[in-house]
Amino acid sequence: MTRIRAALRQFAILAALAIVPAVATGLLHPKRSNFTDRIREGEITVADAMRNWSDCLWIDARTAGYFASQHVPGALPLNEDAWADLLPAVLQAWPTGRPAIVYCDSQACEASEDVAKRLREFGVGPVFVLKGGWPAWLAAQKK
Amino acid sequence: MNARLIFLPLLFFNPDAQAALKWERLRADLAPGPKEKSIEARFPFVNEGTTTVTIESLKSSCGCATAALDKKVYAPGEKGEVRARFDIGQRRGLQTKTIAVKILNEPTATILTLAVAIAEPMKLQPALVVWEKGEAGKPKVMTLAALPGQPIRAVKVTSTDPRMHTTVETGKDGESYTINVTPESTEMAGFATLTIEAETAGTTQTLRAYAQIKPAAQ
Numbered sequence: 001m002t003r004i005r006a007a008l009r010q011f012a013i014l015a016a017l018a019i020v021p022a023v024a025t026g027l028l029h030p031k032r033s034n035f036t037d038r039i040r041e042g043e044i045t046v047a048d049a050m051r052n053w054s055d056c057l058w059i060d061a062r063t064a065g066y067f068a069s070q071h072v073p074g075a076l077p078l079n080e081d082a083w084a085d086l087l088p089a090v091l092q093a094w095p096t097g098r099p100a101i102v103y104c105d106s107q108a109c110e111a112s113e114d115v116a117k118r119l120r121e122f123g124v125g126p127v128f129v130l131k132g133g134w135p136a137w138l139a140a141q142k143k
Numbered sequence: 144m145n146a147r148l149i150f151l152p153l154l155f156f157n158p159d160a161q162a163a164l165k166w167e168r169l170r171a172d173l174a175p176g177p178k179e180k181s182i183e184a185r186f187p188f189v190n191e192g193t194t195t196v197t198i199e200s201l202k203s204s205c206g207c208a209t210a211a212l213d214k215k216v217y218a219p220g221e222k223g224e225v226r227a228r229f230d231i232g233q234r235r236g237l238q239t240k241t242i243a244v245k246i247l248n249e250p251t252a253t254i255l256t257l258a259v260a261i262a263e264p265m266k267l268q269p270a271l272v273v274w275e276k277g278e279a280g281k282p283k284v285m286t287l288a289a290l291p292g293q294p295i296r297a298v299k300v301t302s303t304d305p306r307m308h309t310t311v312e313t314g315k316d317g318e319s320y321t322i323n324v325t326p327e328s329t330e331m332a333g334f335a336t337l338t339i340e341a342e343t344a345g346t347t348q349t350l351r352a353y354a355q356i357k358p359a360a361q
Contacts, residue, residue: 063206080207083233084351091271091353092334110204110240122271 042116044101044128046140053099053128059090059119061104061111062134072103072137078115094124103130103137163192164217164246170256173229177262177346180231186255187224190217197247201225207232208240208257227257235261264343265289271353274329282325285352289318289343296342298322304335307354324354332358 039045049056058075060067067077076093078086094100100119104112112129119127130136171184190196196217201210210227217223227242238259243252265287272283289295294317300309306327311320322339337352 080234081230081232088334088336088353091355096273096357108204111206114234123269124271
């Protein structure tokens with residue numbers, strides 16, 4: 001009985017030693033898994049965009065080369081490399097109150113967040129970031 | 144406690160799984176000057192392990208940041224560095240970008256952070272004024288505010304559309320300026336880019352603002 005208790009105690013210690021780094025990794029590691037896959041504030045999925053905002057203004061925050069090769073139909077380019085040159089066309093095409101949806105290369109790409117943040121300052125309409133970016137839009141077209 | 148338990152933590156410590164690269168720093172805080180178009184940071188490292196380290200890839204979180212290495216394979220004791228370059232473009236404010244360094248046979252990447260504080264020597268609010276087509280063409284106001292201790296000395300506004308008129312009023316001690324924008328008429332939709340040149344802290348800064356007469360809401 002004593003040996004079983006000792007074994008259980010050792011098992012508990014082992015488990016505790018493993019759990020601490022595992023939890024720390026799960027919470028703090030920059031590349032931690034996103035178990036919930038939740039939508040962050042200001043984000044929108046392709047499905048929700050198509051369902052609710054078919055008249056939205058698409059903004060492509062990728063670099064000029066990527067935009068030139070392929071983009072969401074009707075999208076306008078806007079990135080912070082050429083902000084002042086590209087912004088006038090966006091403001092002219094953006095009807096008051098209508099949403100703008102910004103996308104870039106991937107989920108890890110930050111350009112869409114940066115562009116969305118600056119666009120919100122103009123107060124023309126709601127601004128969303130497309131969850132999953134361009135790959136998510138491409139994948140949705142194949143369904 | 145059983146003395147053998149003292150060695151239990153060793154079960155979780157696999158030297159091969161430890162990053163053999165020791166980095167001099169993982170974050171670079173940079174403050175480019177007003178005329179710089181790009182800025183670089185170096186992230187030196189040394190292979191403190193007993194085996195060769197191969198850097199598989201460097202992946203940036205932004206097209207504005209690139210990273211380079213002289214080579215990919217580092218012998219024990221060998222030093223190297225990741226050279227990161229951030230293109231300022233027309234970015235502003237604090238820009239935090241990362242470079243993921245993926246090492247062969249290591250499960251997670253090492254994250255290098257570039258924190259670039261791009262100075263904004265003055266603030267313009269709002270940067271867009273809008274009239275609806277047919278609306279009374281009353282003046283709309285933009286305010287240009289200086290940073291504390293950095294007064295604005297001269298402000299000049301030009302418009303791409305001569306029908307969009309502007310006047311500038313100087314505030315107290317150059318701390319702020321009021322820019323009044325008035326359309327000649329709102330009968331036609333139109334759009335003007337306003338270029339605002341202002342002198343502060345010994346340099347001439349250029350800001351852009353926009354004035355628009357929009358078609359009536361559909």
